[in-house]
Amino acid sequence: MSQAEQPPNQAKLLEAMAKALGLAARQAEQGAQLEQLLELCSRQSAAIAHLGAQSRALSARSRDLRASTEAVRESIDRTRIVALNAGLEGSRMPEPEGRALLTVGEEIRNTAGQAEGALDELMALLSQVDSDRQALGDNAERASEQQFAVTESLEQLSRGQLEIEQQLAALLERLSGAAGTDPEVAKLAVAASDQAQGLLKLLNQLMERPGARDALASFQADLGPLARVIAEFSRPPNTG
Amino acid sequence: MSGDRLGGAVIETERGRFFVAGTQARFVVAPARVTKVPGSRLGLALIDGRVLSVLSLGKKGAHMLVCELGGQLIALSGLTVLRTGEIGDPLETLDLMRCFQVAMSPAPPEAVSQGPHEPG
Numbered sequence: 613m614s615q616a617e618q619p620p621n622q623a624k625l626l627e628a629m630a631k632a633l634g635l636a637a638r639q640a641e642q643g644a645q646l647e648q649l650l651e652l653c654s655r656q657s658a659a660i661a662h663l664g665a666q667s668r669a670l671s672a673r674s675r676d677l678r679a680s681t682e683a684v685r686e687s688i689d690r691t692r693i694v695a696l697n698a699g700l701e702g703s704r705m706p707e708p709e710g711r712a713l714l715t716v717g718e719e720i721r722n723t724a725g726q727a728e729g730a731l732d733e734l735m736a737l738l739s740q741v742d743s744d745r746q747a748l749g750d751n752a753e754r755a756s757e758q759q760f761a762v763t764e765s766l767e768q769l770s771r772g773q774l775e776i777e778q779q780l781a782a783l784l785e786r787l788s789g790a791a792g793t794d795p796e797v798a799k800l801a802v803a804a805s806d807q808a809q810g811l812l813k814l815l816n817q818l819m820e821r822p823g824a825r826d827a828l829a830s831f832q833a834d835l836g837p838l839a840r841v842i843a844e845f846s847r848p849p850n851t852g
Numbered sequence: 853m854s855g856d857r858l859g860g861a862v863i864e865t866e867r868g869r870f871f872v873a874g875t876q877a878r879f880v881v882a883p884a885r886v887t888k889v890p891g892s893r894l895g896l897a898l899i900d901g902r903v904l905s906v907l908s909l910g911k912k913g914a915h916m917l918v919c920e921l922g923g924q925l926i927a928l929s930g931l932t933v934l935r936t937g938e939i940g941d942p943l944e945t946l947d948l949m950r951c952f953q954v955a956m957s958p959a960p961p962e963a964v965s966q967g968p969h970e971p972g
Contacts, residue, residue, distance in 0.1 A: 696861070704859065
């Protein structure tokens, strides 16, 4: 029995099966896309975690650097004291030794002052770096939290997707049982039915035009096999 | 040193800047730990391997200035030495003897305009 001769319920069942099959195909495609997204999320999470670890390492290095600058500041302070004492000694000593010592002391004191200025600039830069690193760490933490939320949502979607696929498979099985037809056959049958309806409409329109028969005669090579296939489907099924 | 420029140190205290003559100022050290002496405004500190009396001119300062007063070394605390050598700027000279006398007197330090502080 061809689809055209099947009872209306059977045709509807076949149509429903075809739709369910289409849905299942789309669901499978979306499932694959979700898997890809989850994989991407996983890689992004790892990158963000790495960023957080680097930020913490940078913080430790910053502390070391700060400790080093403190040692430099102590050295500068000691140097300044040496220069001040050279000035005191120079002021007590007679010329020309006193003058030389005063000059050296003054020069050392100026150099120590310049070194301290440079150190202050370095400390200010270090504070800026610390501040930037802190902001980077905070951003990495926020990104990590957001990434976690996105991953969780995607996993929920994936689970939902799986459930839908399973339900669709169960539905197809039930439809297949009810229609007594393989789902793939149902899909092809519905597609063939749609095409046949289109062809029928076009042929009817053509037959209304004068000279249509002559025109169709040139397509006999194509239409002949079609007519034979339709005749084949029109035969009652062999019940054996 | 020669000329009308004075040799010595310029110090900064809570009460302003003063000049300490080179004849009194001996050397500058980093602040040392000062031990209070009960019943006295003077403190004691181990400086350069010697135990010296400490006369406090304030609570904050980057240095201690060891001075010679009557043949004895005494350390001044609560100050920062700004410059040493020939000082051309006109500055009030710190009257070290008077500070020492005030520190040794029973009068409260607040009553004296240029007196010492309690050792910190």
